[in-house]
Amino acid sequence: MSMVILLKYIAKNINFGYNMQCGENGGARMNMSYVSPFDVRQVMQENDFEIFHRLDRASGSIEPHSHDFFEIFFPRTEGIEYAVEGQRYRLSPGMVVMVPPGETHFTRVSVPGLEVERFILWLDTGFVESLTAMLPRLRNLMKDGLKGRHLIVPDAETYELMIELLFSLLHEKKLNDVDSASLSRLVVAQLLIHMSRVLSSVPGAMNERTGQRYRDVMQVYDYISAHLKEPMTVTSLAEMFFFDKNTLTRKFKHVTGMTPGECIRRKRLDAAYAMITRGAGMAETCRECGFADYSAFYRAFRNAYGVSPSECEKSINNEQ
Template sequence: MNYNNDQEISSFHKHLKTGYLNSNFKFFHLKDNTRKDFPFHYHDFNKILLFLQGDVNYTIEGKSYELQPFDLVLVRAGELHRPVIHSESAYERIILYLSPEFIAQYSGESYDLEKCFTLAADASAHVLRIPYFKGSALYQTIKALENSYEHPEEYAQELSQRLLFLQFMIHLNRVAISDNLEFLETSTSNTKILECLDYINTHLQEKLTADVLADRFFVSKYYLMHSFKEETGRSMGSYITTKRLLLARQYISGGMPSTQACYECGFHNYSTFYRAWKKLFGTSPKQN
C-alpha cells in the first residue's frame, strides 16, 4: 500500500500506457493534497477506483462523470481515461488493479467475478453509485483489505489478502447484479464522438479512416479529427491502432496464431502489425 501518486502515473511512454501489474492484483490508497493535471492514459489491466473525496470529473472513452464520495469507477483494460481536478481540494481514492487473466479464473456456472465489468460494458457505463456504501459489506471488506497491508508479517498474509480481494469482488458483483449501474453523463460529453467511439470499438476488423467515419457520421473530417483528439487526448489513427493491438493480444493470448490475429483485427499486412506491436508492447507478438 502506498499513499503517494507515483504508482499510478509512473512509467509513461509515448503511447500513454501507465502502470505495470506483476501480480494478480494491487491495492493503493492515494491522496493528493495539491492540484495535479493527469493526461489521458490506459492500462493493460482492469481498474476499480473508489472515490473518497475531491472535486473531480472522471473522463473515460469520451464520457464524463461528476464523482461523489464512494462512487465506484470501473475502467476496463485498454480504455482511455483521466481524472479532471477542478479545485485545490484534496483528491483521495482507493485503487485496485486487477489482472484480467487472474479474475477470469473465477468463472463458473453460478458465478463470474468479471460480471460487473460485463454489465458496465452492456450499459455503456463506468460508475456504480451505492447510496448505502459506508454500511455495506463492500466497504467493510475493502477496509479489511487495506488494514491487512499494515501487518505484512502476519501468518499467511498473502493468502489472506487474496481471500479478502475475492470477497470484495463477490460483494461488488452481487451489488452490480442486483442494482443498476448509474450512468452519470455530463453535458460536456460530445454525442457525436461517443457514437464514433462506439462504432470504432465494434468495427475494428473493418476499414476505419477519418474519411470513412466522417461520411458515416455526416460531419467534416477536420471537425471529427479535432473533436476526437479534444475528447480522448489521442489522434484517431493512434486510438484505432492501439485498440486493434489490444484486441489482437487478447486473441493471441487465447491461442490464435499472430498472423491470423493481425488480419482479424483490421491490419492489412503483417510487417505493419509487427512494428506497431513492438512499439506498443516492447516484445514480438510470438513472445506475448
C-alpha cells in the first residue's frame, strides 16, 4: 500500500472527536486540557516534532530568533503579527505561516493584553526528510519550494481539516501509548501533504509581503544576510543604501523587529551556531561569520546562548 493511499485510509478512519465539539460554524472547538502555557523556549526537547496549543493574555512577544527546525504557525484569533526574514504578516484565522530552518522570525500581539489562540508545530529536519522519502513533490517543496513563500492560505474546508489534524496530534501527545508515535507520523505527513497541495496550486510568489514601500529596507536586510563575512556597521549600511542613519534604524526596526546592528549580530551568531553543528573549526567559524577576533566571537556567543563556542561544540558531539 502506498504512503498516500495509507494516509487517505487513516484520514477516513481516525476519530477526530477526541473531546472536541463542532461550533456553530462547523469548526473545531478547543479542548482546554490540550492548552499549554506561554513559554519563550525556542529549542526542541523531543526528537521528531513538538506541538503546542496556546491561549493566553501574555505579551505574545518573542524576540527575533531562528532555529534548526521547521516551524508552522496556525492563528485562531485576530491580533497576531508574524515577521519572517523582514516580511511582516497581519494574521487572521484561516492563514498558516511556515518557517524553514535558519530563517529569522518573531511574533507580536497588536493589542497588549489581548487573548490570542494559536497552534505551533515544530518539525525536526531529519523527521521531515524521513516523511517525504516516498512523496517526491512534498520532498521538493520542503527542500526548495519554500524560499520566500511563508504564508499559506488554504480554503476553509482544508484549513479546518488541518486544525482537526492538529487536535489529533495533541490527543496522541497526551495519550502517549504504544501506537501514538506511528499514528503521529502519519498525521504529520497528511498535514504536510495538504500544505503542499495549497502551495502547488498557487504559482509564483503567493505571499502577501509587507509591501513595496519597505523594499529599500529589505535590500539592506538581504545585503546583511549575504555579506556576514564582511565588515559592516549601521553607518556604512546607511551610506551604501542612501539612508540617514537614524531613519534606517527606525524603519529597519519597524519592519524586522531589530535594529541593523542587532540584525548583524543575530545573523552572525546564527550562522556561527550552524557551522559549529556541522563540525567547523572555531577559527574558520569566527572568520566566515565576520567576527573581528575570537574574543569578540566568544563574548557574543556566550551572551546569546549561555555557553561558550567550545562548550556548545562539546555538547553537540556528546549528542551524536
